[in-house]
Amino acid sequence: MKSLALSAFPRTAKRRKGARQVRSTGRIPANIYGKTAAAQNLEVDSTEFGLLVGKAHSEIILVDLEIKGDARPTRLALVQDVQHHPLEGHVLHLDLHEVQPDEKVTVRVPVETVGDCAGVKAGGTLEHVLLKLRVRALPKDLPEQIMIDVSGLEVGKNIHLGQIQAPAGVELLGNKDVTVVACAAPVTAEPEAAPAGAEGTKQPEMIKEKKTDEAPAKAADKKK
Numbered sequence: 001m002k003s004l005a006l007s008a009f010p011r012t013a014k015r016r017k018g019a020r021q022v023r024s025t026g027r028i029p030a031n032i033y034g035k036t037a038a039a040q041n042l043e044v045d046s047t048e049f050g051l052l053v054g055k056a057h058s059e060i061i062l063v064d065l066e067i068k069g070d071a072r073p074t075r076l077a078l079v080q081d082v083q084h085h086p087l088e089g090h091v092l093h094l095d096l097h098e099v100q101p102d103e104k105v106t107v108r109v110p111v112e113t114v115g116d117c118a119g120v121k122a123g124g125t126l127e128h129v130l131l132k133l134r135v136r137a138l139p140k141d142l143p144e145q146i147m148i149d150v151s152g153l154e155v156g157k158n159i160h161l162g163q164i165q166a167p168a169g170v171e172l173l174g175n176k177d178v179t180v181v182a183c184a185a186p187v188t189a190e191p192e193a194a195p196a197g198a199e200g201t202k203q204p205e206m207i208k209e210k211k212t213d214e215a216p217a218k219a220a221d222k223k224k
Helices: 017-024 048-057 214-223
Strands: 004-010 027-033 040-045 060-065 075-084 089-096 105-114 125-128 132-137 146-149 159-160 171-172 179-184
Touching: 004 027, 004 048, 004 171, 017 027, 017 089, 027 048, 040 048, 040 089, 060 089, 105 125, 105 179
Parallel strands: 004 060, 027 089, 105 146
Antiparallel strands: 004 040, 027 040, 060 075, 075 089, 105 132, 125 179, 132 171, 159 179
């Protein structure tokens, strides 16, 4: 995966009030953490980060982070988490995970399918059972997405994790028997029930009890 340049500034304002102050200046509160250095509070320009996201091809973003005033010229980091405003959608906070070029990292990568599915042509439905897969690789080898060829997938069949060919230098993690993509059989519509009184349906018979003994009984009473 190619790394993208991103600049940041040390952040002194902390807690919720400090975060609001940072956002009022057009910047995003951020944190960077890793194994080799202490966690640090940062600020990232919101416009610059928006342009960076536009250049990225997936949710996995590797950055060459330049922190103003830092002794190191750049620090390699993964955008670990992006918090958005629930209503307005703008970015509220960033978490950056510093990584080493020679250190393998584990991330979740989106799954994409390619090819015309044979089962879909036959009337089936292509189902993405897993939307992301866990992978482990060096930062430079991290894939932006895992591509799965479904052209030979027929109705009622599925593709397991163990059947997927991982890119060079990438290890797919998880149960090899778990289903990632499947082609479900077409759903047939059930026949509608005929409305009551329609032709061909029998109506319940009304059975009336005959009162055969009632009249003789009354006549016998009159003779007494």
